[in-house]
Amino acid sequence: MTLADAELVRPITPAPPTADRDETSSRTRQTAHALLRRPGFLIAVAYVVLVILSAIAPRLFASGDPTQTEPKDKFLAPSLHHLFGTDELGRDLFTRMVHGSALSVEATAISVGLAVVAGLTIGVVSGYAGGWADSLLMRFVDVLLAIPALLLALAIVTALGFGTVNVAIAVGVGLTPGFARVTRAEVLRVKTLPYVEAARSSGAGPLRVLRRHILPNSWGPVAVLAVLDFGTAILAVSSLSFLGFGAPPPEAEWGSLVAAGRTYLVTSPWLTLLPGLAVGAAVYALNHIGKTFEELQRWH
Numbered sequence: 001m002t003l004a005d006a007e008l009v010r011p012i013t014p015a016p017p018t019a020d021r022d023e024t025s026s027r028t029r030q031t032a033h034a035l036l037r038r039p040g041f042l043i044a045v046a047y048v049v050l051v052i053l054s055a056i057a058p059r060l061f062a063s064g065d066p067t068q069t070e071p072k073d074k075f076l077a078p079s080l081h082h083l084f085g086t087d088e089l090g091r092d093l094f095t096r097m098v099h100g101s102a103l104s105v106e107a108t109a110i111s112v113g114l115a116v117v118a119g120l121t122i123g124v125v126s127g128y129a130g131g132w133a134d135s136l137l138m139r140f141v142d143v144l145l146a147i148p149a150l151l152l153a154l155a156i157v158t159a160l161g162f163g164t165v166n167v168a169i170a171v172g173v174g175l176t177p178g179f180a181r182v183t184r185a186e187v188l189r190v191k192t193l194p195y196v197e198a199a200r201s202s203g204a205g206p207l208r209v210l211r212r213h214i215l216p217n218s219w220g221p222v223a224v225l226a227v228l229d230f231g232t233a234i235l236a237v238s239s240l241s242f243l244g245f246g247a248p249p250p251e252a253e254w255g256s257l258v259a260a261g262r263t264y265l266v267t268s269p270w271l272t273l274l275p276g277l278a279v280g281a282a283v284y285a286l287n288h289i290g291k292t293f294e295e296l297q298r299w300h
Contacts, residue, residue: 174236179229
């Protein structure tokens with residue numbers, strides 16, 4: 001055997017198994033440092049965490065009864081005793097907003113969860129199967145996209161009836177086409193990559209290829225869209241609640257609080273402005289978080 005032949009057959013020493021872990025750990029640290037240097041991102045995360053905590057455990061922030069009336073205390077301006085003032089029945093607005101966040105967050109979570117599951121299913125089947133299934137599903141998605149999301153949600157909730165869950169379902173249906181489109185695009189991109197082709201060539205079945213190779217590498221843009229659509233869903237849920245399709249009185253959703261206070265906008269503007277600011281801040285915070293993740297994803 002010549003020296004050249006020996007070089008050709010020399011075994012290749014595999015990289016140590018810790019190399020990939022070290023690279024992943026380094027990338028994670030870089031991402032964490034980049035996020036910690038963004039005060040706007042940290043403020044947005046803190047606000048979203050507060051909203052979620054108030055929805056899960058409202059009595060940590062407001063121990064009072066959100067439906068308790070005190071006619072002698074009606075229309076009190078914000079003060080140390082009533083942080084956000086009181087409404088026309090003397091109910092503490094801060095307490096009602098804190099307890100009302102549970103209904104708003106619940107409806108938002110249901111709607112986004114429904115949209116992710118339905119959109120992911122449609123997108124995966126359409127992108128991976130192709131052919132007539134792709135054409136049929138994408139035409140259905142195109143029909144949904146042709147209708148404004150809020151108008152579609154309004155039509156669905158009118159058919160289903162009033163209530164928080166029905167509002168959530170209606171908003172979720174309106175969000176589904178976006179997830180379906182993004183998922184399909186990612187599946188089409190990933191399924192042509194060399195390692196996916198290699199998995200197919202080695203005899204891996206379609207379900208194994210989807211579970212082990214395609215779905216884990218298609219999830220990034222879908223997760224970013226989910227964060228962005230949380231803001232869209234909060235706005236849509238609050239809009240339908242504002243129109244009277246949400247939970248019936250005396251339950252307090254953020255949108256219904258805005259609607260209830262508009263009658264007294266001139267004399268008691270805090271009844272509308274403060275719930276409206278809470279909705280706007282939540283939408284802005286979630287959009288900021290989603291955009292930040294989107295930027296980081298492009299960098300990596």
